[in-house]
Amino acid sequence: MVDNDSNDGGQDYVAAQPDISLWSTKSGYGDARSGMDWLTFLQGKYADGHWALTVDVDEFFVYPFCDTRPMRALADWLDASEVRSFGAMLLDMYPKGPVSQAVYEKGQNPFDLASWFDAGNYVISRNELMRNLWIQGGPRARAFFADKPKTAPALNKIPFVKWSRQYAYVSSTHMILPRGLNLVYDQQGGEKTSGLLLHAKFLNTFGARAAQEAVRGQHYGDGREYQTYAEQNGADPDLWCNWSEKYINWRQLEVLGLMSKGNWA
């Protein structure tokens, strides 16, 4: 885990865990390609030949059978299937009502508050250069980017990779090199196995963070995304709508077509 100058006590918490190695840095997140430089270095050094899951602190990994099978089962199965990378789209979760009302307490499951999501408003196109899919949509696109859909944040992610020293993420975990690793999707009409990263972004902490990041400008495109949030609704949106789905479990996400079991049974 890399701690980028946090001030919420997270560092102390992590330091007390027996199974976490902690690195710290006070440098700018943006200057290190959204922190990817730090992680790529660590992965090259320690994760060569191992399955590596790369996530932000607000991303929660969901994969088929995650309630009954540990991640090692997934890794073993992917190994046996000769698959090197595993896709997990970012799924923005949000509360019912203004996000400022979803007051998160330390230790709480964030999805007790932000338990809703958009089931079917995602647009996909193929990036011919890198061969990855470019996915946009969800509540962020409809609430913040209706006027400039092209700039809506990318949701495609490839966070789980059988790492090799030669690999490198290109932009966050959206794309990876070599390009073959980006083919986490089937092109003949079948479905490859995939998961989701539940995104615990829309809690009461969102407004302050949006304002702060907009000024700091460390994020992708100098924090353009955060400037958009800050401009709108004073960054206190109500993303909930009549058709929002309430999260139950991975099977629900699978039936809705957001992720797939593929041929893992």
Added chain:
Amino acid sequence: MTLGVVMLVHTALDRAAQAIRHWGAGGCPVVVHVDHKVDDARYSAFVAALADVKHIRFSKRFRCEWGTWGIVVASQAASTVMLAEFPDVRHVYLASGACLPLRPIAELRDYLDARPDSDFIESATTADVPWTVGGLDEERFVLRFPFSWKNRRRLFDRYVKIQMAVGFKRKIPAGLEPHMGSQWWCLTRRTLGAILNDPNRPVYDRYFRKVWIPDESYYQTLVRLHSNWIESRSLTLSKFDFQGKPHVFYDDHLELLRRSDCFVARKIWPQADLLYRAFPRTERATSTPNTATIDRIFTHAVIRRTRGRPGLYMQSCYPHMDRENGFTATPYSVLQGFDDIMPDFTAWLSRQASAEVHGHLYASDRAHFAGGEGVFRGGQSDSAKLRDYNGKTFLTDLIWNGRTHYQCFQFGPKDTQDISWMIAKDTNALISVVTGAWAIPLFRSGRAMRHVRKEAARLQQIEYKQLKILRSPYARARIHICSLSEFVAAPVDALQLIVDQIARYRGVAITELPAMADLTGFGEFLQDLKNQGMHPFLTGDFPIVKLPTSPAVKARKPYVAHGK
């Protein structure tokens, strides 16, 4: 001691040891072959850990790579030891370290005692049964395979192609008819002994050494020469996916395995602690194996991987346009022109048919969802910009999200035309068009003729282009086109067709027609357009004379003559 187990072990030695103890406790002698790749230290530790198991032998170790002759040699060596050292054994069961007995071993023994002469081995001719991996059926018996399929796939494929191109064929030894099947068998001492002691064995071995994946064909073929009674099925439950790799069982398969009543299952995930604790179960039963449920689940998984869900585009399924498994999830209707003629059409249709009837989803101002909602199913926004950012996905998403309801939407030349080709090619689309209907709103708008003329020309051009698409040889949708004048002459026919299509066969007969726009003076309006040089040819012909709005009432003759 009527049943002996020959076990091939290459990984997860601790689980293999556990399985060996299960067999041993059930009174079965076990001969273990450990892959040569396992290093000596681990091997010695493994042997030492099993020192307390009574009837156990370790056979000479060979290198076993997937799909190679080594696996057959290993099983031959271990079987020879089994037959020589345990004379009481009547049936020999070939198992792997990842096999787990599910039922009490005594039950398996009873089962075999009741069938003392049966050889349980899946054995099918290549001519009759297509095998999946690599697509090589008959070829695996007549070509040479010097290159590894796992590590040097390209070379493997190229060499196969070359041999097939030049017509190379190995000679199959006389008397052999190639058969294939699961590599896990249970053979009688008589049959197994006959295979191992066959005077022709050197010839057969030399031949099979070069066959591709001989462990799935060596015994399966030779058993046909020696067996008195072949039960062509494996007693080991083992399912393969489309890559030819065995499905793995996890803790959550516990109930499934319990209900299958199979004797042995593979492969078990080495960390499936619950399964290793629960099996073999101790309570006895007399049921026979039934794998229908397991089979259904695994077949379903393979279909999900190879065929997917039609009409779903997602992060791990993004087919090429021409290869995909149907553009959209379910049938839907595209209705063009009707709401121009009958302003109340959308509301009328939702009363008439059980369907979700949208307005103009591709209108320039916004997507007019059924009920006028701003956000619809799945969280789709009515923003025109978001929609037009990827118009095709907007439709595939809408149909997927609403797949439990029949979806209809209005379309027309005023709308964004991005989906014209897609719906024309989509076999799920039912497209009904009344051509030239766009003229009616123009007629009723009362705007100055020069504006109307320009707009009419524009709409006609767009619709004409669209009709060319609908009439192209690539159009696969069910398409019904009529002109405005044809429709006005017989509106019920066209409307009934729409209602029937939504009902899939024969819908409710239409009793109530939606109110039609007043067309008084429409003929003159069209003539006026023509006079301005803009010929509205898509509307069809309308008479110039004023259409009678209601039958003329003749003055009645007076019954009483009055006056003089």
